[in-house]
Amino acid sequence: MDKALKKYFPIFVLPTALAFTIGFVVPFILGIYLSFCKFSTVSNAQFVGISNYVKIWGDATFVHSLWFTALFALASIIFINFFAYTIALLLTKRIRGANLFRTVFFMPNLIGGIILGYIWQLIFNGILSYYARTLTFSAAYGFWGLLILMCWQQVGYMMIIYIAGLQSIPSELYEAARIDGASPRQQLFKITLPMSMPAITICTFLTLTNSFKLFDQNLALTAGQPSNKTEMLALNIVNTFYSRTGWEGVGQAKAVVFFILVAVLVLLQLKLTREKEVQQ
Amino acid sequence: MKKHLALLLALIMVIAMFAGCSPETADPDAELQGDGESVDANGDGYVYYLNFKPEQAEQWEALAKVYTEETGVQVDVVTAASNTYDQTFKSEIAKKKAPTLFQVNGPVGLADKHDYVYDLSGSAVYSELKSDDFALIEGDAVYGIAYVIETYGLIYNKKLLAEAGYTADDIKSFDDLKAVAEDITARRSELGFSAFTSAGMDSSSDWRFKTHLANLPIYYEYEADGIGTTTEIKGTYLDNYKAIFDLYINNSTCEPAMLSAKTGDDSAAEFALGEAVFYQNGTWAYGQITGYEVADEDIGMLPIYIGAPGEENQGLCTGTENYWCVNKNASEASIKATLDFMNWCVTSETGKTALKEMGFVCPFKGFTEEYLPENPLILAANEDTASGTTPVKWCFPSMPSEEWKNVLGSALLEYAQGTGDWDAVKAAFVDNWAAEYALKAEAE
Numbered sequence: 001m002d003k004a005l006k007k008y009f010p011i012f013v014l015p016t017a018l019a020f021t022i023g024f025v026v027p028f029i030l031g032i033y034l035s036f037c038k039f040s041t042v043s044n045a046q047f048v049g050i051s052n053y054v055k056i057w058g059d060a061t062f063v064h065s066l067w068f069t070a071l072f073a074l075a076s077i078i079f080i081n082f083f084a085y086t087i088a089l090l091l092t093k094r095i096r097g098a099n100l101f102r103t104v105f106f107m108p109n110l111i112g113g114i115i116l117g118y119i120w121q122l123i124f125n126g127i128l129s130y131y132a133r134t135l136t137f138s139a140a141y142g143f144w145g146l147l148i149l150m151c152w153q154q155v156g157y158m159m160i161i162y163i164a165g166l167q168s169i170p171s172e173l174y175e176a177a178r179i180d181g182a183s184p185r186q187q188l189f190k191i192t193l194p195m196s197m198p199a200i201t202i203c204t205f206l207t208l209t210n211s212f213k214l215f216d217q218n219l220a221l222t223a224g225q226p227s228n229k230t231e232m233l234a235l236n237i238v239n240t241f242y243s244r245t246g247w248e249g250v251g252q253a254k255a256v257v258f259f260i261l262v263a264v265l266v267l268l269q270l271k272l273t274r275e276k277e278v279q280q
Numbered sequence: 281m282k283k284h285l286a287l288l289l290a291l292i293m294v295i296a297m298f299a300g301c302s303p304e305t306a307d308p309d310a311e312l313q314g315d316g317e318s319v320d321a322n323g324d325g326y327v328y329y330l331n332f333k334p335e336q337a338e339q340w341e342a343l344a345k346v347y348t349e350e351t352g353v354q355v356d357v358v359t360a361a362s363n364t365y366d367q368t369f370k371s372e373i374a375k376k377k378a379p380t381l382f383q384v385n386g387p388v389g390l391a392d393k394h395d396y397v398y399d400l401s402g403s404a405v406y407s408e409l410k411s412d413d414f415a416l417i418e419g420d421a422v423y424g425i426a427y428v429i430e431t432y433g434l435i436y437n438k439k440l441l442a443e444a445g446y447t448a449d450d451i452k453s454f455d456d457l458k459a460v461a462e463d464i465t466a467r468r469s470e471l472g473f474s475a476f477t478s479a480g481m482d483s484s485s486d487w488r489f490k491t492h493l494a495n496l497p498i499y500y501e502y503e504a505d506g507i508g509t510t511t512e513i514k515g516t517y518l519d520n521y522k523a524i525f526d527l528y529i530n531n532s533t534c535e536p537a538m539l540s541a542k543t544g545d546d547s548a549a550e551f552a553l554g555e556a557v558f559y560q561n562g563t564w565a566y567g568q569i570t571g572y573e574v575a576d577e578d579i580g581m582l583p584i585y586i587g588a589p590g591e592e593n594q595g596l597c598t599g600t601e602n603y604w605c606v607n608k609n610a611s612e613a614s615i616k617a618t619l620d621f622m623n624w625c626v627t628s629e630t631g632k633t634a635l636k637e638m639g640f641v642c643p644f645k646g647f648t649e650e651y652l653p654e655n656p657l658i659l660a661a662n663e664d665t666a667s668g669t670t671p672v673k674w675c676f677p678s679m680p681s682e683e684w685k686n687v688l689g690s691a692l693l694e695y696a697q698g699t700g701d702w703d704a705v706k707a708a709f710v711d712n713w714a715a716e717y718a719l720k721a722e723a724e
Contacts, residue, residue, distance in 0.1 A: 040392060242367055246719065
């Protein structure tokens with residue numbers, strides 16, 4: 001078997017490796033190279049050293065969007081995971097129609113971000129019009145609007161992961177706990193939560209990266225209005241790249257900084273939550 | 281058996297992957313790419329037109345097909361989706377088969393694409409141009425040729441204006457316009473319509489104010505200073521800009537605070553359904569407002585008065601931000617094919633009729649009266665020019681960048697909804713103008 005694997009290894013790996021190289025490795029390296037260049041299209045790049053990276057920090061919109069994104073990520077990690085876990089707990093109890101509920105909660109996740117953004121924009125503006133306001137009235141409106149949208153979209157997805165995690169907890173643990181006289185509250189905090197740490201790791205990882213990389217929903221819901229105050233990192237990078245002539249390189253440099261930032265944060269988060277995982 | 285199946289599957293994957301690339305590798309165009317040349321199999325050139333106007337996409341494609349049938353020269357038309365021309369251009373121009381014909385919006389756009397433009401000074405299509413005013417000229421070189429002239433102003437509904445007790449002759453200045461608009465607002469419930477359509481600050485509509493309306497204070501400042509462009513604007517007529525914007529937002533179909541939710545379509549629909557008298561837009565809007573409640577003969581266009589000195593002679597805003605450019609990095613044969621195609625479009629019967637049907641007013645000698653599109657707004661524009669008023673030039677191609685417009689748009693929105701003040705608009709207009717030009721200078 002091993003021998004056969006070795007023999008056919010290139011055949012199996014080659015197509016994927018090629019696709020990965022063409023679709024990921026090459027653009028990634030080219031992207032890093034371009035972040036050190038002044039260019040308007042990829043074919044006329046001139047090397048300029050680190051000046052693009054210097055310009056990033058002089059751009060107030062980038063720093064603002066960095067903090068806005070960080071705040072949003074924090075809020076969405078807390079809210080999405082709280083709701084997803086609660087619903088997962090409810091739907092693993094024996095309730096009539098639990099499967100139907102699971103499907104319904106999961107469905108928003110099947111709608112594309114741009115469409116969701118426009119739908120929610122209509123809903124929010126419809127409600128706010130009673131108060132003669134719109135979503136762009138202040139950055140706080142945009143922030144909470146985005147948060148509601150993201151919760152609505154992502155809670156169902158995270159819920160599925162939590163349900164899988166909860167169902168894999170052996171029932172003997174609960175039996176033993178009940179015999180020892182543990183209250184439902186104690187069961188939740190001493191058994192359920194520690195035992196579902198792997199699912200929590202995955203879900204916090206996903207919500208963290210999703211909220212940092214958020215683009216479609218941001219673009220469709222507020223497009224950064226008012227005055228770029230609700231502009232998140234990904235949108236800021238795109239706007240820098242496309243609407244400021246001569247700043248293509250700066251946009252590219254921002255993207256590299258963005259990559260490093262997300263990578264560091266995610267590794268840190270993985271390390272932190274992994275430590276809490278228990279071996280079964 | 282299983283082994284063979286796996287091998288087969290792997291093979292299929294590999295083949296499928298290369299199948300995706302094969303037309304390109306088989307394409308003879310690609311072979312001569314090393315030095316940026318592209319020649320097709322016969323050594324003949326081809327035309328690749330990167331079209332800016334999605335409204336006319338199908339018509340361009342049809343015209344290209346006719347041309348290919350007539351001459352055998354391959355013409356590809358690719359249309360960039362609305363608001364994505366620069367994105368599309370950036371990715372297309374880097375390809376092996378790059379556009380041979382593309383467009384820029386004026387001197388600022390030309391500066392960005394300067395590495396790619398061919399000098400059109402000796403070409404036949406340039407000699408067809410009615411006047412050098414319609415070309416982008418630097419020294420002796422001609423880099424861009426306008427192919428469509430457009431006009432904008434205050435589109436108005438003659439019938440509703442008459443119902444309110446006025447005619448276009450009553451509006452000869454900003455004060456007149458203000459009096460009429462405020463009178464209509466005061467009697468709004470009785471009349472059943474508003475003065476202005478909503479000045480939507482959604483991205484599909486805010487260019488009407490951050491670009492087109494902003495043109496007027498810029499135009500008057502340039503005229504007063506006798507210049508055509510500047511890196512430091514003074515904002516002499518910003519008070520007038522405020523006055524007209526205030527008039528728009530306070531006499532419209534909706535509350536100023538609701539403007540950010542209003543789209544370009546909302547505004548057009550309000551006019552088309554007879555909910556408002558005035559609608560700031562241009563000749564291109566005809567398709568959107570015709571065929572509903574407003575009869576074609578009731579559609580007219582007034583100058584946008586802002587109360588600047590000398591406005592009694594002010595006409596409509598006429599100009600262009602559509603200049604054809606030819607890619608100088610294309611092969612000689614392709615450049616020639618492209619120039620032939622452009623010339624054919626503006627001289628041949630078929631080409632001229634097609635451009636007319638696209639609704640274009642073209643600044644070429646061959647476009648005599650019968651080639652004017654049937655559009656009451658264009659009629660109004662021609663009448664206005666004939667009446668001896670001075671058309672307002674399109675100065676917005678001299679705006680420093682998209683960023684400048686976006687920042688101005690955001691400031692206007694915040695002003696309209698009451699969360700920002702006019703000083704922020706001033707700063708976005710004056711300070712940011714200089715800042716953006718400084719950035720540009722630094723980048724070069």
